[in-house]
Amino acid sequence: MEIALRELVRQVLGPNWGEKRGAPDLERLREKQEEDRKRRDGAIVNDDLLAYTELHSLTQLIEKNWESFKPAFGDSARTKVFLGILADFRNPVAHSRQLLPFERELLSGAAGQLRNQVSLFLSRGDGPHRHYPSIESVTDSFGNLAGSFYDADAFHTGIRLHVGDRVAFHCMATDPRGRQVIWRLGIGTSTQHEEIATVAGVPAELTWEVEERHVGEKRWVRISATHTGRYHRRGDFDDERFFTYNVNPPIGD
Structure with missing residues (x-):
């Protein structure tokens, strides 16, 4: 609040x-x-x-x-x-x-x-904020605030992760019609994407456990919010936020 x-x-x-x-x-x-x-x-x-x-x-x-x-x-x-x-x-x-x-x-x-x-x-006037959920903030466990659109450089955290690390994301949102907010956590590169976690409610916390398949530079994290109703602002979701991290390869490889 x-x-x-x-x-x-x-x-x-x-x-x-x-x-x-x-x-x-x-x-x-x-x-x-x-x-x-x-x-x-x-x-x-x-x-x-x-x-x-x-x-x-x-x-x-x-x-x-x-x-x-x-x-x-x-x-x-x-x-x-x-x-x-x-x-x-x-x-x-x-x-x-x-x-x-x-x-x-x-x-x-x-x-x-x-x-x-x-x-x-x-959201004065008749706009999307009167009909769909809006993300207020998404903060990672390092204190970074997520960006509102995908840009691997603009929202790069500068953090280098290791396989086995856990990163938590604290999520806040509002829905003008009081519906339950559903959060999804996805990890990806420029050509691939996988959804690894889903949680419901506000506030919410999502966790990414870094695995070997995530190794590489400019790995982006996408957190999206949607609701339980039929219609959505952007296809199957309503709002989204992004982070970018680097993931180091295991020692010896």
Whole structure:
């Protein structure tokens, strides 16, 4: 949910969001960014300070600049209730406390409502975002963010993998009609492609276990999202993201 709210803040308040009423302490965000860089040695750290804002800070920005966000959410009181539900359950989830069934349903309902409102606002007018799922983000276990189209050079991670490595992909998406999102993970070259994993739900995680047949340069990973309905934006899927990696041959070969 925080990913969707960050994108909304970016679109509504623009690049100077940090100067608006209710904005978090930017210096504190820079400190979090630096802590992240030190802690995640070997991973790519996000340069966007907005990526380090949490739900409380995003809620403050929305409430303190309500007139700017009103076109997205409509009713102020209802929006505060939904945001409050997210805040109430954020700490239990963060500390791995098991939610009760009715708590999970309440949290899912509030998050789903806000997510759909954000999605519809960002796709104002009658466009594909009003009818089909859209991928919000796909991030690999090294911290790379996937590209929105295939380009072996533009979205090359620069990472060299070895046979036996496992790469996880964390996936987020929204569907304006509330349908279940289906994810597919494919690996390929310029001439070959194989689908190796499928999972359903949001958020979702897909895993690639690197095998000998994947050895070579510029091996691309394609992650696509579709839904359970009959019609799709692009043939048999609705949105996609790409990464490119190199896979080293085993030692001695």
